[in-house]
Amino acid sequence: MPNKDFLWRGTAYGGQFRVLAVEATHTAQKARDLHDLSPVNTLLMGKMLAAAAMLSLELKIPDSEVSLRVAGDGPVKGALAICTQAGDLRGYAFEPQLWLENAQDNFYPVKNLGKGMLTVIRSLPGRKPTSGSTRLVEGELAQNLAHYYEQSEQIPSAVDLGVLIDKDATVKAAGGFIIQQMPNADPLSADRVIDNLSRTPNVSDLLDMGLPIGDILARFVFPEGGLDLHPERAIRYRCNCSKDRFERALRLLTKQDLGEMLDGIDPECHFCSTSYHFSGEEIARLVSDKEKK
Ligand SMILES: [Zn+2]
Numbered sequence: 193m194p195n196k197d198f199l200w201r202g203t204a205y206g207g208q209f210r211v212l213a214v215e216a217t218h219t220a221q222k223a224r225d226l227h228d229l230s231p232v233n234t235l236l237m238g239k240m241l242a243a244a245a246m247l248s249l250e251l252k253i254p255d256s257e258v259s260l261r262v263a264g265d266g267p268v269k270g271a272l273a274i275c276t277q278a279g280d281l282r283g284y285a286f287e288p289q290l291w292l293e294n295a296q297d298n299f300y301p302v303k304n305l306g307k308g309m310l311t312v313i314r315s316l317p318g319r320k321p322t323s324g325s326t327r328l329v330e331g332e333l334a335q336n337l338a339h340y341y342e343q344s345e346q347i348p349s350a351v352d353l354g355v356l357i358d359k360d361a362t363v364k365a366a367g368g369f370i371i372q373q374m375p376n377a378d379p380l381s382a383d384r385v386i387d388n389l390s391r392t393p394n395v396s397d398l399l400d401m402g403l404p405i406g407d408i409l410a411r412f413v414f415p416e417g418g419l420d421l422h423p424e425r426a427i428r429y430r431c432n433c434s435k436d437r438f439e440r441a442l443r444l445l446t447k448q449d450l451g452e453m454l455d456g457i458d459p460e461c462h463f464c465s466t467s468y469h470f471s472g473e474e475i476a477r478l479v480s481d482k483e484k485k
Contacts, residue, residue, distance in 0.1 A: 196218070196246075196428075196434040197214070197216050197217065197218050197219045197310065197424055197426065197427045197428060198214070198215050198217050198424075198425070198426055199213070199214050199245055199248075199249060199279060199423075199424045199426075200212070200214070200405065200406060200422060200423055200424055200425055200433070201213075201249050201375040201422060201424045202419065202420045202421035202422055203420050203422070204348050204371070204375070204385075204414050204418050204419045204420065205331070205378070205381050205414075205418045206418070206451075207376070207384065208348070208371075208373070208374055208376060208377035208378060208381055209371050209372060209373055209374060209423050210371070210372040210374060211369065211372075211409065211419065211421060212246040212249050212369060212370040212372075213246070213367070213368070213370075213373055213405045213421065214242050214245045214246050214367050214368060214369070214405065214407065214427070215275060215366075215367075215399065215404070215405050215457060216238065216241050216242040216245060216281075216366045216369040216427065217363055217364070217365050217366045217367065217399065217404065218332070218428070218429075219241050219245075219281050219366070219427060219428060220234070220237065220238035220241055220242070220244075220355060220363045220366035221366075222360065222364075222428075222429035223236070223237045223238070223241060224238075224363055225362060225396075226286060226423040226429070226464060226465055226472075227285060227288045227465070228288065228289060228360075229285060229288050229289075229361070230288065230289050230290050230291050230298070230302045230303065230372065231291075231298050231299075231361050231368030232268060232290060232291070232297070232298040232299075233268070233271070233285040233287070233288050233293055233302075234340040234355065234357050234361055234363060235298075235299065235301050235355045235357065236262075236268065236302070236360065236372070237271055237273065237284075237285055237311065238357075238366040239301075239321065239332070239334070239354075239355055239366070239368070240260055240262070240271050240272075240283055240333065240352040240361060240369045241273045241274035241275075241283055241366070241367070241429075242283050242353055242355075242366055242367055243260055243273070243333060243337055243351075243353060244255070244258060244259070244260045244273040244281060244283070244370070245258060245281060245367075245427050246368070246370050246381060247275065247280065247312060248275035250314075250372075251276075251277040251314070252277070252338045253316055253317065253479055254276065254278070254317075255275055255276070255317040255445035256276070256277045256314065256315060256316040256317060256339055257274055257275060257276045257277065257314075257315050257371060258273060258274070258275055258312065258313070258314050258315075259274045259311075259312070259313040259314075259315070259444065260272070260274075260310070260311075260312055260440065261311045261312075261313070262275075262302065262305055262308065262309070262310050262311075262328065262333070262336070263305070263308050263311075264287070264305035264306040264307055264308025264328055265304075265306040265308060265351040265388070266303075266304045266305045266307075266308070267287065267292060267304055268285075268286075268290060268292075268301050268302075268304040268305045268306075268308025269285040269286035269287045269290075269291060270285075270305060270319055271283065271285040271286060271301075272384050273413060274286060274308040274463075275427070275431070277281050278425070279425045279426060280426040280427075280428060280429075280430040280431075280432065281427055281428065281429050281433070282429065282430070282431045282463035282464065283463065284462045284463055285290065286387060286418040288372045288439060292304060293365060293461075300332065301333075302332045302333050302336060303330075303331070303332070304333070305328060306328075307327075307328065308327075308328050309326065309327060309328060310325065310327075310328060310336050310337070310339075310340050311323055312324050312340060312344070313326075314346060315397065320342070320480050322341070322454070324344035324345065325352070326339055326340045326343045326344055326350045332353070333353055333368060334351040334352055334353040334368065335351070337351045337353070338350060338372070341370075341372065341440050344400070345447060347367065347372050347373070348373040348382075349370055349372045349373070350371045350386065350389050351366035351368065351369075351370050351371075352368050352369050352389070352392070352395050352397035353367075353372075353395070354367060354368055354394050354396030354397070355396055356364065356394075356396035356397060356400050361404055363368050364396070364400045364456075365396045365398070365399035365400040367395060367396065367399050367405050368395055369395070369408075369409060369413075371385060371389075371413065373385075373485060377450070384416070385413060385414075386401045388412060388413050389413055389414065390416070391412070391471070392408070392412040392413055393412070396406060397427075398412075406419075406421045409421065423483070431461060431463045431466070432463035433461040433463065433464060433466060435468045438459055438461075438468050438470070439470075439478070442475075442476060442478055443481070443482075444471070447479055447482050447483070450475055450478055450479045452478065453470070453475045454475055454476060454479075456469065456470060456471045456472045456473065456474075456475065457469075457470050457473055458460065458470075
C-alpha cells in the first residue's frame with residue numbers, strides 16, 4: 193500500500209452514478225496523534241476527515257475549502273473537519289480525550305453526539321460562505337452524510353465510511369466512498385447498486401486487508417463492471433496556520449480586549465496545537481495601530 197492518502201473520482205454505468213472515494217489512514221492517524229484522541233474520537237475524526245476530503249472534490253477554485261461540522265447535546269459534543277481544494281485536511285474534536293463508560297458506546301460516536309446538527313460550509317475566497325444543515329438522524333456519520341445529501345442537496349446518495357483502530361488506538365485503516373445517483377439513472381441499476389452495497393463488508397476491514405478502495409468498489413459494489421475511477425489528488429493532514437493569521441485575528445479584537453493581553457500571550461492553534469508567542473510589545477503595537485485609525 194502506498195504510504196500516501198488519496199482521493200478518487202469517477203462514474204459508473206456510463207455516468208448514471210457519480211463515485212467519490214478516499215483512503216485516509218495516514219491522515220486519520222496524524223489527527224489521532226496531534227490531538228491525542230480517545231478511541232471514540234479517533235473513529236469520529238477519521239470518518240469526518242474522510243468525508244470532508246470527498247466533499248472537497250466539488251471545490252473548483254483554488255483556496256476554497258469545505259468544512260464538515262457535527263455538534264450535539266450528547267457527551268461526544270462534536271467535531272469539525274476542513275479540507276481545502278488542494279487536499280489539505282485539518283480538524284479537531286470538541287471533547288478529544290473522552291472515554292464513554294459503556295465500552296460499546298465508544299464504537300458509536302455519532303449516536304453519542306445526541307440531538308444535534310450536521311453542517312456543511314463551503315468557503316470560496318472573497319465570497320460569503322454558504323452552508324447547509326440537517327438534523328442528526330439515527331445511524332453513524334455515513335448515514336448522516338447520505339441524509340444531508342438527500343435533504344439539503346436533493347441528491348440520492350449512498351455513503352460508506354470506515355475507520356479501524358487497534359487496541360492501542362493506532363489507526364489501521366480509514367476511508368470510504370460516496371455513490372450518487374444522477375437524474376438519468378436507471379432505477380434497476382440503482383436497485384442493483386443498493387443490493388450490492390448491502391452485501392459489501394466493512395470498508396475499513398477491506399482496506400486493512402490491503403485492498404485499494406478502487407478494488408473494493410469494483411469487486412463488491414460494481415461486480416458486473418462499469419466502474420470508471422481515476423485518482424484525483426493526494427491528501428494529507430496539513431494546517432495552514434501562521435503567526436500572520438493569528439495577528440489578523442487579533443486585529444479584529446477591541447482595544448479593551450487587547451489591553452488585557454499586554455503581558456504577552458501564547459495562543460494555540462486548535463487544529464495542530466502549534467503555539468505562537470506575541471510579546472507585550474507586539475500587543476502594544478496592535479493597540480497603537482488601532483489608535484491611529
Ligand atoms: Zn495550526
